[in-house]
Amino acid sequence: MENVKNKKPHTVYLAAKIVVTGVEGVLTMTEKMVEVSLPDNVLVLYGQGFAPLHLDVDAGELQLSGTVTALKYAKSGDKESVWKKVFR
Numbered sequence: 001m002e003n004v005k006n007k008k009p010h011t012v013y014l015a016a017k018i019v020v021t022g023v024e025g026v027l028t029m030t031e032k033m034v035e036v037s038l039p040d041n042v043l044v045l046y047g048q049g050f051a052p053l054h055l056d057v058d059a060g061e062l063q064l065s066g067t068v069t070a071l072k073y074a075k076s077g078d079k080e081s082v083w084k085k086v087f088r
Contacts, residue, residue, distance in 0.1 A: 018064040
């Protein structure tokens with residue numbers, strides 16, 4: 001039987017901080033870019049001044065400070081490039 005996690009819906013909203021839900025992990029974080037692992041996808045946030053405020057993988061939530069200028073979703077079908085980034 002497949003191990004099924006209690007998956008929460010994925011959302012992104014901007015408030016006094018940046019909050020991403022549905023997070024399985026953080027692949028890369030710099031001051032200008034954050035790559036977030038989601039179920040079956042990767043979210044890439046671009047901007048400036050990114051700093052982690054809170055990460056709770058069990059709850060699937062990431063909170064950041066900073067300014068978002070763009071975001072994109074990169075299908076995780078390109079698993080080789082994601083793994084290359086993890087092991088850089």
